[in-house]
Amino acid sequence: MSAVTAAHPPSGAVALSGVGKTYVTDSGTSVEAVAPTDLSIAPGEFVCVVGPSGCGKSTVMDMVAGFLAPTAGRITVDGRPVTGPGAERGVVFQQPNLLPWLTVRANVELGPRLRGVPAAVRRARAEHFLALVGLEQFADRKPYELSGGMQQRCQIARVLTNDPEIILMDEPFGALDALTRERMQNELLAIWREGRKTVLFITHDVDEAVFLGTRVLVMSARPGRVVLDLPVQLGGGWAGAELRSLPQFVQLRDRVGAAITAAHDAPPATPAP
Numbered sequence: 701m702s703a704v705t706a707a708h709p710p711s712g713a714v715a716l717s718g719v720g721k722t723y724v725t726d727s728g729t730s731v732e733a734v735a736p737t738d739l740s741i742a743p744g745e746f747v748c749v750v751g752p753s754g755c756g757k758s759t760v761m762d763m764v765a766g767f768l769a770p771t772a773g774r775i776t777v778d779g780r781p782v783t784g785p786g787a788e789r790g791v792v793f794q795q796p797n798l799l800p801w802l803t804v805r806a807n808v809e810l811g812p813r814l815r816g817v818p819a820a821v822r823r824a825r826a827e828h829f830l831a832l833v834g835l836e837q838f839a840d841r842k843p844y845e846l847s848g849g850m851q852q853r854c855q856i857a858r859v860l861t862n863d864p865e866i867i868l869m870d871e872p873f874g875a876l877d878a879l880t881r882e883r884m885q886n887e888l889l890a891i892w893r894e895g896r897k898t899v900l901f902i903t904h905d906v907d908e909a910v911f912l913g914t915r916v917l918v919m920s921a922r923p924g925r926v927v928l929d930l931p932v933q934l935g936g937g938w939a940g941a942e943l944r945s946l947p948q949f950v951q952l953r954d955r956v957g958a959a960i961t962a963a964h965d966a967p968p969a970t971p972a973p
């Protein structure tokens with residue numbers, strides 16, 4: 701383990717107990733997005749959540765991130781109740797939300813700078829993670845000089861530089877072309893193997909979920925419930941293309957795909973408003 705990813709006891713456990721969310725729209729209609737859900741994520745797990753569009757995936761992530769309050773149940777991180785966003789949870793959004801007037805390096809250093817981390821320390825951390833995502837040559841550029849994939853890598857470097865225990869990612873590669881997406885998946889796995897952070901990764905791509913996750917959760921159509929909770933143990937050491945052609949991989953992918961189709965076709969538990 702490198703000097704900038706300091707060793708600490710395993711942390712990053714996430715627990716949802718009876719967590720649900722019902723939105724009330726401007727017109728006063730209630731929309732149950734997430735049915736009461738129990739979920740326990742251990743430190744270092746890479747949990748992928750898949751499900752049909754509108755099933756409440758982003759709602760779950762936003763509640764764990766602390767952007768949204770559940771309307772039922774409670775969420776804890778390492779036993780502490782989540783009452784809002786926190787530095788121990790880093791969030792990667794689908795669109796890179798970099799500050800356009802700052803350089804790539806300054807964007808990546810922003811979190812530690814705001815927390816008063818000394819310049820030399822935050823600079824070293826930023827350099828480390830910029831190199832990890834292959835952007836060391838672009839540190840002095842502005843975000844608009846980078847491609848979409850590079851901006852997304854920059855956003856990931858920024859989140860890692862904050863050294864969160866938990867990384868929350870909501871369809872982070874959704875806007876990327878297929879080739880860049882595959883490269884980013886490989887990079888993310890390499891980063892996860894190095895740091896063993898807890899990752900909660902939302903995607904609607906079954907292949908991506910089975911490829912990345914140590915565990916795949918399938919959510920039903922709205923109101924979202926976990927209808928399949930599948931451990932993924934394919935063994936390490938496979939390159940992307942090899943892994944994807946393993947019979948076990950194909951089997952898991954088919955199983956998750958079938959669960960999504962079933963979830964999609966099932967009538968909603970409560971009628972839509």
Ligand SMILES: Nc1ncnc2c1ncn2[C@@H]1O[C@H](COP(=O)(O)OP(=O)(O)O)[C@@H](O)[C@H]1O
Nearest residue numbers: 723725731733752753754755756757758759922
């Ligand atoms: N602010 C809101 N007000 C009312 N309904 C919402 C709001 N945000 C999301 N929803 C509804 O909640 C459901 C789940 O949304 P979301 O979590 O974004 O789903 P997903 O990320 O799986 O596509 C959808 O039916 C969506 O229309």
Ligand SMILES: [Mg+2]
Nearest residue numbers: 757758759870
């Ligand atoms: Mg979403």
